[in-house]
Amino acid sequence: MDLIIGAGISGLTYAAATTHDYLVLEAEQQIGGYCKTIYQDGFTWDYSGHFFHFQHPELRDYVMQRIDPDEMLTVQKHTQILYRDRHVDFPFQMNIHQLPQEEFIDCLYDLFTIPADAPADTFKQMLYAKFGRSIAEKFLIPYNTKLYATDLDRLDVDAMGRFFPYADREQIVRNFRQPEGRSYNATFLYPKQGCIRIVNSVASHVDQARISLGERLLSIDPDSHTAVTDKRTIHYDRLISTMPLPKLFDMCGIHYDKQVYTWNKVLVFNLGFDAKGPERTNCWLYIPESRYIFYRVGFYDNIIGQDRMSLYVEIGFGKDEAVPSAESLLERTLDDLRAAGIVTTQRLVAHQHVLMDPAYVHITRRSEADKQVMFDRLAQRDIYSIGRYGAWKYCSLEDNMHDAFTLARQL
Numbered sequence: 001m002d003l004i005i006g007a008g009i010s011g012l013t014y015a016a017a018t019t020h021d022y023l024v025l026e027a028e029q030q031i032g033g034y035c036k037t038i039y040q041d042g043f044t045w046d047y048s049g050h051f052f053h054f055q056h057p058e059l060r061d062y063v064m065q066r067i068d069p070d071e072m073l074t075v076q077k078h079t080q081i082l083y084r085d086r087h088v089d090f091p092f093q094m095n096i097h098q099l100p101q102e103e104f105i106d107c108l109y110d111l112f113t114i115p116a117d118a119p120a121d122t123f124k125q126m127l128y129a130k131f132g133r134s135i136a137e138k139f140l141i142p143y144n145t146k147l148y149a150t151d152l153d154r155l156d157v158d159a160m161g162r163f164f165p166y167a168d169r170e171q172i173v174r175n176f177r178q179p180e181g182r183s184y185n186a187t188f189l190y191p192k193q194g195c196i197r198i199v200n201s202v203a204s205h206v207d208q209a210r211i212s213l214g215e216r217l218l219s220i221d222p223d224s225h226t227a228v229t230d231k232r233t234i235h236y237d238r239l240i241s242t243m244p245l246p247k248l249f250d251m252c253g254i255h256y257d258k259q260v261y262t263w264n265k266v267l268v269f270n271l272g273f274d275a276k277g278p279e280r281t282n283c284w285l286y287i288p289e290s291r292y293i294f295y296r297v298g299f300y301d302n303i304i305g306q307d308r309m310s311l312y313v314e315i316g317f318g319k320d321e322a323v324p325s326a327e328s329l330l331e332r333t334l335d336d337l338r339a340a341g342i343v344t345t346q347r348l349v350a351h352q353h354v355l356m357d358p359a360y361v362h363i364t365r366r367s368e369a370d371k372q373v374m375f376d377r378l379a380q381r382d383i384y385s386i387g388r389y390g391a392w393k394y395c396s397l398e399d400n401m402h403d404a405f406t407l408a409r410q411l
C-alpha cells in the first residue's frame with residue numbers, strides 16, 4: 001500500500017495516477033494544501049494569487065476534463081512595477097526606456113559596460129553580471145531581497161529556474177521600439193471560483209474513501225515501514241511525502257544540517273473594499289521599495305472582472321523572523337496601500353490573512369547537492385518526497401502534477 005502524506009495537488013495527483021492500493025493522510029480538514037480558496041462576504045480569495053500557465057497540453061486537458069470551459073477565464077497578463085512615483089512595465093530589465101532619462105542612461109550604460117570577468121556564482125552576482133549595476137540595484141536586488149527575505153548572495157544562480165525572466169542586450173534594445181509583452185507568460189488561466197477548482201478536478205479522480213482528513217502524521221520508522229499518526233499506526237509498502245523536506249527528515253529521525261535548508265514565510269492579506277480602486281488594468285503590481293511593507297499586490301477584481309476592489313497583498317519574512325500581530329500588520333498595510341495610491345477613498349469591508357510557512361524555499365548550491373544524496377537514501381527505504389516543499393524547489397502547480405504523474409509511472 002502506498003501511504004501518501006498530504007492532500008495538496010501533489011498528493012492528490014499521485015493518488016489519482018497510481019495503480020497501487022493507497023491511502024492519503026491530510027492533517028487539515030480540507031484538501032488543497034496551498035491551493036485553497038476562501039469565499040467571504042462576496043469575495044473569492046486564494047491563499048495567495050494562484051494563476052496557471054500550462055506548458056503540457058495533456059496536463060491542461062486532464063484538469064479541464066472535469067471543469068466546464070465557461071468556468072475558466074483566460075486572462076491577458078498585464079503587470080507593472082510601482083517604481084518610485086511611476087508605473088514601469090514588468091519585467092523591469094526589458095523596460096528601462098520607461099524610466100526618467102538619466103536613470104535610463106545609467107541602466108543602458110551599465111548594461112553595456114559589464115566587465116567580461118564579472119563573477120556569477122550566486123544569484124546576486126548573476127544579476128550584476130547579466131544586467132549591470134543599475135538594473136540590478138534599482139529593481140532586481142531590492143525586489144528579490146524583499147521577497148526572499150535573505151541576502152541574495154546565499155542563493156544559487158538558478159534559484160528561480162525558468163521563472164526568472166532572462167533577457168539579453170539585443171532583446172532589451174529591441175523592446176524599446178517593438179514591445180514583446182514578454183515576461184514568463186502572456187496569458188494565464190484562472191477559474192472563476194478560485195484555484196481550488198483545479199484541485200477539485202484532480203481530486204474527482206481519487207477515491208474519496210481513501211482520503212483521511214484531519215489525520216496528522218507524527219513519525220515514521222523507515223526500517224519497519226511504519227507510520228504513526230495522531231489516530232493510529234499504519235504499515236505501508238511505499239511512503240510518498242509532500243510535507244516540507246526538513247519535516248520529513250525529522251519524522252524519520254534522519255540527521256541533517258539545518259543551515260542547508262532555509263526558506264521564507266509570506267503573510268498574505270486578502271482585502272475586500274466597497275468600491276473599485278484607481279488601478280483598473282494590472283493583474284498585480286511588483287513593489288521593490290523598502291518603504292512599502294509588501295512586495296506584491298494583486299487585483300482579483302481586475303482578473304475576475306468585479307466591481308469592488310479585491311486585493312491580495314504579500315509580505316515576506318525570514319524563516320526565523322517574528323511575524324508581528326495581524327492587527328498591526330493590517331494597519332501598516334492599509335497605510336502603505338494609501339501611500340502607494342492603490343487605495344484612495346475605498347472602505348475596507350472584508351479581510352482575512354494566511355501565513356504561508358514555508359513559502360519560497362532558498363535554493364542554494366548546498367541544498368541542491370544535499371537533497372540529491374538524501375533522496376537516494378530515502379528511496380532505498382521506499383520513501384519518496386515530491387511537491388514544491390517535498391522536492392524543495394521553485395515550481396508551479398503544473399510542475400507538481402507532472403512530477404507526481406512521473407513518480408506514479410516509475411513506481
Ligand SMILES: Cc1cc2nc3c(=O)[nH]c(=O)nc-3n(C[C@H](O)[C@H](O)[C@H](O)COP(=O)(O)OP(=O)(O)OC[C@H]3O[C@@H](n4cnc5c(N)ncnc54)[C@H](O)[C@@H]3O)c2cc1C
Binds near residue numbers: 398
Ligand atoms: C505565494 C505563493 C504564490 C504561488 N502562486 C502560484 C501560482 O500563481 N501558480 C502556480 O501554479 N503555483 C503557485 N504557487 C505554488 C503552489 O502553491 C504550489 O506549487 C502547490 O500548491 C504545492 O502543492 P503540494 O501538494 O506540493 O504542497 P502543499 O500544497 O504544501 O500540500 C502539502 C499538504 O501536506 C499536508 N501535510 C503537511 N504535513 C502533514 C502531516 N504531518 N500529516 C498530514 N498531512 C500533512 C499539508 O496540510 C498540505 O495540505 C505559489 C506558491 C506561493 C507560496
